[in-house]
Amino acid sequence: MPLDRGRRHAWVAVQSSSLGAAAARRRLLACPRVEDKGKNNIRATIIVHRRKAMPVRVAESSVPSQIPGSCSGQTSPPACTLLSVGQAFSGTQNVSSVQKDEAWRVNVRIQGCDLEHGYLCGTMEALNVPMADTPVVTFWEGEIVDTKNYTFFTGKWEATPEDDIRHWTKFPSFSSLLSQVESDGGKSLDLSNYPYIFMQDSNHFVPHLAMQRWKEQYFVNVGTDCGLTIAGFYYVCFSCSDGSINGFYYDPNSSPFQKLELKSTNEGLSGFSFSSYELQ
Amino acid sequence: MPTPSATSNRPEDVILRLCSLETEVKFKALRELKNQIIGNRTKKLSYVKLGAVPAVVSALSLSADAGDFAGLVQASAVIGSFACGLEAGVRAVLDAGAFSLLFRLISHHYDHKVVDAVARSLRMIYRSKLAPKYDLVQKENIDFLLSLLNSESENLTGLGASIITHSCQTTIDQKALCEAGALKKLLSLLEGSLNQRDASLESLSTIIRSNPDVSSEFMEADSGRAFRTICELTKDRYPRTRLLASMCLIAMWNTSPSYPQDAGLRTKLILVLLELLDEPGQVGDEAPFALSSLVARKEDLQKLAFEAGFVDRLSNHLRKGPLQAKRMQGIFLALADVCSKLEACRSRLLSLEILKLIAEALTHESSEVQVAACICLQSVSRSVKSLSAGLFLNEMLVIPLLQLLNGASAPVQVAALRAISNIVVEFTTRKSTFVQCGGVKQLVHLAKSMDPTIRLNAVWVLRNLVFLADNRCKEEILLELTPSMLSSLICDPEPPVQQQALGFVRNLVDGSIDSIGFIFTEDAIILHAVGRQLRSTSKDEVCVQGMYVLGNVASGNEFHKESVLQQLLPSADSYNQCVLVKFLRSSDNGLRTAAAWTVVNLTFHGCPGAYRRLVKLRNAGVYSQIKNMISDPCLDVKLRVKTALVQSMTFGDSSS
Numbered sequence: 001m002p003l004d005r006g007r008r009h010a011w012v013a014v015q016s017s018s019l020g021a022a023a024a025r026r027r028l029l030a031c032p033r034v035e036d037k038g039k040n041n042i043r044a045t046i047i048v049h050r051r052k053a054m055p056v057r058v059a060e061s062s063v064p065s066q067i068p069g070s071c072s073g074q075t076s077p078p079a080c081t082l083l084s085v086g087q088a089f090s091g092t093q094n095v096s097s098v099q100k101d102e103a104w105r106v107n108v109r110i111q112g113c114d115l116e117h118g119y120l121c122g123t124m125e126a127l128n129v130p131m132a133d134t135p136v137v138t139f140w141e142g143e144i145v146d147t148k149n150y151t152f153f154t155g156k157w158e159a160t161p162e163d164d165i166r167h168w169t170k171f172p173s174f175s176s177l178l179s180q181v182e183s184d185g186g187k188s189l190d191l192s193n194y195p196y197i198f199m200q201d202s203n204h205f206v207p208h209l210a211m212q213r214w215k216e217q218y219f220v221n222v223g224t225d226c227g228l229t230i231a232g233f234y235y236v237c238f239s240c241s242d243g244s245i246n247g248f249y250y251d252p253n254s255s256p257f258q259k260l261e262l263k264s265t266n267e268g269l270s271g272f273s274f275s276s277y278e279l280q
Numbered sequence: 281m282p283t284p285s286a287t288s289n290r291p292e293d294v295i296l297r298l299c300s301l302e303t304e305v306k307f308k309a310l311r312e313l314k315n316q317i318i319g320n321r322t323k324k325l326s327y328v329k330l331g332a333v334p335a336v337v338s339a340l341s342l343s344a345d346a347g348d349f350a351g352l353v354q355a356s357a358v359i360g361s362f363a364c365g366l367e368a369g370v371r372a373v374l375d376a377g378a379f380s381l382l383f384r385l386i387s388h389h390y391d392h393k394v395v396d397a398v399a400r401s402l403r404m405i406y407r408s409k410l411a412p413k414y415d416l417v418q419k420e421n422i423d424f425l426l427s428l429l430n431s432e433s434e435n436l437t438g439l440g441a442s443i444i445t446h447s448c449q450t451t452i453d454q455k456a457l458c459e460a461g462a463l464k465k466l467l468s469l470l471e472g473s474l475n476q477r478d479a480s481l482e483s484l485s486t487i488i489r490s491n492p493d494v495s496s497e498f499m500e501a502d503s504g505r506a507f508r509t510i511c512e513l514t515k516d517r518y519p520r521t522r523l524l525a526s527m528c529l530i531a532m533w534n535t536s537p538s539y540p541q542d543a544g545l546r547t548k549l550i551l552v553l554l555e556l557l558d559e560p561g562q563v564g565d566e567a568p569f570a571l572s573s574l575v576a577r578k579e580d581l582q583k584l585a586f587e588a589g590f591v592d593r594l595s596n597h598l599r600k601g602p603l604q605a606k607r608m609q610g611i612f613l614a615l616a617d618v619c620s621k622l623e624a625c626r627s628r629l630l631s632l633e634i635l636k637l638i639a640e641a642l643t644h645e646s647s648e649v650q651v652a653a654c655i656c657l658q659s660v661s662r663s664v665k666s667l668s669a670g671l672f673l674n675e676m677l678v679i680p681l682l683q684l685l686n687g688a689s690a691p692v693q694v695a696a697l698r699a700i701s702n703i704v705v706e707f708t709t710r711k712s713t714f715v716q717c718g719g720v721k722q723l724v725h726l727a728k729s730m731d732p733t734i735r736l737n738a739v740w741v742l743r744n745l746v747f748l749a750d751n752r753c754k755e756e757i758l759l760e761l762t763p764s765m766l767s768s769l770i771c772d773p774e775p776p777v778q779q780q781a782l783g784f785v786r787n788l789v790d791g792s793i794d795s796i797g798f799i800f801t802e803d804a805i806i807l808h809a810v811g812r813q814l815r816s817t818s819k820d821e822v823c824v825q826g827m828y829v830l831g832n833v834a835s836g837n838e839f840h841k842e843s844v845l846q847q848l849l850p851s852a853d854s855y856n857q858c859v860l861v862k863f864l865r866s867s868d869n870g871l872r873t874a875a876a877w878t879v880v881n882l883t884f885h886g887c888p889g890a891y892r893r894l895v896k897l898r899n900a901g902v903y904s905q906i907k908n909m910i911s912d913p914c915l916d917v918k919l920r921v922k923t924a925l926v927q928s929m930t931f932g933d934s935s936s
Contacts, residue, residue, distance in 0.1 A: 080916050081873055086748055086790065109748075111707050112664030119623075121664055123707065139668050193915050241919050267792060271835030271881030274828055275790035276783060277705045277747040279662050280698045280740070 082243035082264050083120070083197065085110050086275035089245055091262035093126060095255070104129050108245070108262055118149030138230060145198040151185045152177075152198070157233055158252050167235040167248050168198070170257065174237070197238040234260060289316070291330050298335040303348055306339055310354035317361050324366050333362055333372035341381060352389075353397040356382065360401030363408065370408040379405060379412060387424065392433065399428075399435035406442040414447040422460045429465040434473055441466065441479035445486050454491045463487060463497060467506045474518060481513065481524035485531040495535040507532075511545065514552050519563045523556050523570065530574045537578070546581060549574065550588045557597055557611075568594065568610030576617040585618050586625050594618075595632045605646035612641065612652035616659040626663040630671065634660065642680035647692050650684060654695035657681075661702035672703035673710040678717050685722045690731055697726070697737035704745040711749050720745075720760045727765070732774045739769055739777055743784040751794050758788065763802040767809035775819045782825035785810060789832045796836040799829070804843065807833070811847030815859055820868040827863060827874035834881035838889050841882055845893055848878070849900050858900040865905060869914040876920035879906065883927045891931045903928065 081087075089108040094101070105127040112121040120142035129136045143150040152168060153161050165182070168174045173196040174181075180189050232251025238244075243264025248257045266272055288294075289312060297309035313332065317324045327333070336358045343351030359378050362369035373379070382405075386398045405411045415421050428440030444462065448454060457463065466487075469480035488495045499507055513525035526549055533546075553574070556567035571590070575581045585591075594611050597603065603611070615634070619625040634656070641653035661672050681703075684696035704714055714720070723745075726738035742761065746754055758766070769781035785806060789796045799807045814826040834844040848860045863875035879902060883890045897903060906925060912918040 079869070079914075081877065081920075109707070111668050121668070123668065139665065141665065195915065195919065240915060241922075266835065269793065269835040270837065270841075270887050271831075271884045272877060273790045273832040273835045274877070275747055275787045275832075276828070277744045277787075278740070278783070279664075279702050279705065279744075280658055 079115060080197065080238075080240040081274060082240065082272075083110060083113065083238055084274060085113055085277060087243070088265045088267060089243070089262035090265045091245070091260070093249075094259045094261070102130070106260065106262065107265075115144065115146075118144040118146045120144055140234075142236070145186075145191075147185075147187050147189060147191065151187065152181050153185055154233075157250075159233075159250060163250060164235075167250055167257070170235070170248055171196075171198070171237040171246065173239075174198070195240045197240060198236065236260070291316075291327055291332070295327075295330055295332050295335055298332070298339055303346070303351060306342075307348075307351055307354055310336065310339060310351065310358055314354065314358045314361060317358070321366060324362055324369050328362065328366075328368050328372045333359075333369070333378075334376040336362070337373070337376040337378045337381065340378065344381070344385060349391050349394050352385070352394045356385075356394070356397040356401040360397075360404040363401070363404040367408060367410060370405060370410045373405060374410060374412075386439075396433055396435045399433070399439040403435070403439050403442045406439070406446045411446055413449070414443045416447055416453040416456050422456055425457075426460055426462065426465065429462065429469070434475055437469060437472070437476050438479045441469070441476075441483040444483040445479075448483075448486045451491055454487045454494050457487055458494055458497060463494065464501070467498075467501055467509075470506070470509055470513070474521070477513070478518075478521055478524050481510070481521070481528050484510075485524070485528045488528070488535055489531045490535055492535055495532050498532065499536070499539060507540075514549060519556055519559045522552055523563050523566060526552055526556075527566075527570050527573075530570060534573065543580075543584060546574075547584050547588055550581075550585050550590065554588065554590065554593045557593065565604060565606045565610060568607065568614040572610065572614040572617045575614070577620070579621045582618050582620070582622050582625060586622060586628070590618050591615065591625055591628045592632065595629060595634055595637075598634075598637050599632075605644065605649050608641060608644070609646070609648045609652040612638075612649070612656040616652070616656040619656075619659040620662070623663055623665065626660045626666065629660055630663070630666055635671065635677065639676045639680055642677075642684060642696075647689060650688070650692050651695040654681075654684070654692075654699040657699040658695075658702055661699065664705075667703070667705050668707050670706065670708055670710055673706045673713055675713070675717065677703065678714055678719065682717055682719055682722055685726060690734060693726065694733055694737055697734065697741055701737060701741040701744050704741055705747060707748060711745060711753050714745065715753060715756055720757050724760050724765070727761070727769060732777065735769075735772070736774065736777050736780060739780040739784060743780050743787060746784055746787040748791070749787075751792065754788055754795065754798060758798055758801070763805045767805050770806070770809040770813050775817070775822050778813060778817065778822045779819070779825050782810065782813070782822060782829055786825055786828045786832060789829065793836050793840075796833050796840050799833055800843070807843060807847065811850070814847070815850075820866060820871050823863060823866070824868065824870045824874050827871065827878055831874055831878040831881055834878055835884070838887065841884075841887065841889065841893060844878070845882060845896060849896060858902065860897070861901050861905050864902070864909065869917060872909070872912065872914065872917045873920060876906075876909075876917055876924060879924045880920055880927065883924065885927050885930055890927070894928055894931060 087110045091106055092103040093106045094103045107125040107127070108122055109125075110120065110122040112119065114120075122140060122142075124138045124140055126132075126136045126138075145152055153164050165178075168181070169178060177186055177189060180186050232249055232254055234247040234249050236245060236247040245260070245262040247260035247262075249260065250256070264272075294309050294313050294316070297305050298313070300306045300309065313327065313336070317327060336355055339351060340355035340359065342348075343355055359373055359382070363373050379402075382398050382402050386395055386402065389395050389398070414425070416425070425440050425443060428436045428443070431437055431440075444457060444466075448457060463484075466480045466483050469476045471477075472480070484498070488498055501507075510525050510528050514522055514529065516522050516525065529549060550571070553567050553571045556563055556570075558564065559567065571585070571594075575585050575590075594615050598608070598611055601608075615629060619629055638653045638657050641649050642657075644650055644653070657672075657677070661667065666672070681696050681700055684692050685700075688696070700719070704711065704719075720742075723738045723741050726734050727742065729735045729738065742757065746757055749757070766781065766785065770778060770785070772778050772781065785799065789799050799810075810826050810829050814823060814830070817823060817826075830844045830847060833840050849858060860875055860878065863871050864879075866872055866875075879897065882897065883894045894903075906921055909917060909921045910925070912921060
């Protein structure tokens with residue numbers, strides 16, 4: 001999808017590119033695959049998790065305002081301390097299928113955040129992946145749906161606008177945006193004060209971490225029908241209120257709607273802690 | 281008394297003959313010397329060391345007194361030759377007093393051959409940065425300069441242009457020249473000979489640079505004809521003309537970025553400059569600097585340059601080596617600029633194995649090359665993706681970088697520190713590589729520097745190094761730095777140093793209860809320094825870091841939270857003295873957010889002393905302020921305020 005530089009931005013969506021050609025095509029494939037009978041004939045396994053309730057409701061700002069008149073203005077994306085560098089999240093990635101329910105424990109750490117370019121990145125660590133005796137660490141990059149750099153329509157990675165709408169509507173917080181997104185892609189929305197940030201992201205294996213070894217185990221111990229891939233990407237919704245993250249994995253060749261569910265972690269502390277770095 | 285042989289060409293003999301009282305002998309010696317040194321840098325340097333230049337200047341002076349025109353022409357030519365392309369030669373010429381003598385001659389002499397020779401000589405001197413500035417504010421000087429530009433002689437117009445190129449530095453200079461008609465005259469010289477055209481292009485760049493008024497006068501001159509002429513000259517058959525015309529357009533675009541809006545022309549310019557990289561000598565050396573100036577701080581142009589193969593072409597040149605120091609410097613700087621904003625450029629450059637070439641350049645004999653390599657490394661290491669992949673923190677780069685910190689000049693140290701500050705942002709366990717190489721010891725040493733820039737950058741590295749570091753690494757760093765020195769840095773006279781020092785403490789105490797313990801070492805000297813600084817500073821950016829320190833400490837246990845409260849409410853109940861209320865009222869979103877988080881942490885649900893602290897905060901006026909912020913324009917602040925209020929309500933304290 002071409003950049004839409006003249007639009008306001010306030011939501012956040014995440015998409016990616018690979019660290020290396022070889023690594024780019026690996027991601028955990030849900031197994032076994034199940035035929036989706038939908039019009040796109042997508043093969044997928046379905047995982048659905050309920051959204052985590054927020055401790056604090058922000059009712060008055062839950063409906064985003066529309067920008068009157070022209071859409072050429074730019075608002076800063078919502079800076080949210082819970083989505084800043086160094087922040088950690090933990091939860092589960094569900095990989096359910098008709099045969100079994102399965103959930104991997106997942107830790108995520110934000111490593112880079114460039115709101116100006118709608119960019120976010122970090123690592124994801126899956127702890128109890130079957131057939132992997134070390135945690136599987138992946139590097140991901142995200143595109144923030146800010147209607148300036150990125151819109152709700154992915155326009156790549158084999159995702160059609162219908163796929164986009166089908167995934168975004170999985171998030172209850174998206175319902176108030178649906179009609180506007182359907183009419184103009186959400187370009188006239190001012191999302192700068194919306195308490196949710198929408199993202200798309202996809203994983204990349206970090207070549208120097210455990211996956212190097214894990215890669216070897218994968219090819220030795222795992223069949224091609226039940227392996228790892230990073231071909232797809234996640235549709236992600238981040239709650240600025242409590243730092244919870246919900247995501248749905250999309251890959252035409254994987255189970256649909258595999259759910260990622262994460263909570264902001266304070267790592268045993270009685271409160272929230274924030275670190276930072278500054279690049280020169 | 282031995283007399284020099286009339287026929288010996290030994291330098292010592294030639295110099296002796298220069299001092300001869302016989303005009304003919306002196307003339308021949310001057311001619312011999314001119315023939316020996318022309319285009320021969322080694323010979324020039326050798327004669328400079330033997331003291332030939334004062335002898336030549338003396339010959340010039342004597343010839344002037346004696347009305348010896350031939351001697352004047354020869355002596356002027358020799359002086360010009362010494363000044364051509366050799367800084368030591370320029371210095372010797374200036375030290376021998378040639379400059380004022382030549383200027384007197386050109387101002388008052390009537391013989392056109394003498395004047396031409398002197399003009400050529402002065403032009404050579406004006407090519408050097410060492411040449412004295414010509415005062416362009418004096419009216420008589422401007423008049424003289426215009427008389428040079430209006431001359432029929434190519435050498436005189438060339439000299440006039442050279443003086444402008446060298447001496448026009450301020451907006452006042454540019455305005456004075458334009459008002460005197462220099463811009464129009466220079467534009468007319470574009471129609472002249474090759475030398476006049478090139479000299480004019482160089483001067484035009486100088487008087488346009490950073491002056492929108494002159495730039496627009498230039499654009500509108502002759503209904504845009506001058507601009508079109510310069511665009512055409514970027515396609516000239518002579519490489520130097522193409523380079524100078526390109527630099528003129530770059531000066532114009534850097535001054536008036538919006539005009540003309542022609543991406544095609546800019547792409548063509550990038551291609552012209554990329555081709556000039558293949559040229560030998562000065563043109564090829566200067567082309568990367570022009571590219572650097574074209575793309576610096578301009579993301580749209582960096583994208584165009586990337587698409588035009590900028591990264592590949594420049595890195596190919598580096599790989600082909602060996603290159604002259606100046607060209608290497610220019611290429612590294614141009615690569616740094618093109619990678620400054622775009623991840624695509626960084627990824628491409630890294631895929632071309634630039635890091636090995638950077639590592640080699642870090643040990644280059646030229647400090648300019650070392651600095652340029654550091655700047656290039658600083659730029660490519662802005663890639664978080666590559667930082668995460670651990671591409672930078674290895675011995676190949678760390679060891680030469682640390683060597684640069686040790687005993688190099690201040691500019692090299694600062695450049696190295698800036699590169700290091702990026703590469704230590706590591707997300708794995710490789711931070712220990714830096715510590716094991718002795719990096720922390722050197723940083724701590726530099727953090728004591730009297731030079732505030734070095735001090736700032738050293739602390740900056742430490743702040744980034746401690747980001748997400750494990751406790752063992754943090755402990756080693758604090759042991760080297762010591763709590764008392766850290767306290768001094770928090771209270772440094774320079775606010776940017778205070779900010780980085782507080783950023784360091786913020787990262788130091790982040791992560792776990794054990795990490796928070798670091799701030800309580802040596803009777804909590806660090807915590808007290810943070811509290812003192814927060815109460816005394818007026819800089820928001822310093823306060824933000826300080827509040828995050830306290831907020832992070834307040835995420836710990838009861839003792840930690842109480843200690844933070846003591847810092848925030850040292851004199852109990854005085855409303856006006858409560859620094860927390862002051863920060864909650866700040867106009868800075870970041871500071872209000874940090875302050876709100878601190879309140880959230882101090883009253884965190886489930887903590888035994890939360891209610892007691894809430895009461896103290898309420899008595900200090902914090903909750904009155906918090907309630908006023910329920911509709912804060914900053915979403916982040918509003919959400920944290922709501923969290924704080926929801927927490928207070930769990931105590932059944934609706935009055936708060």
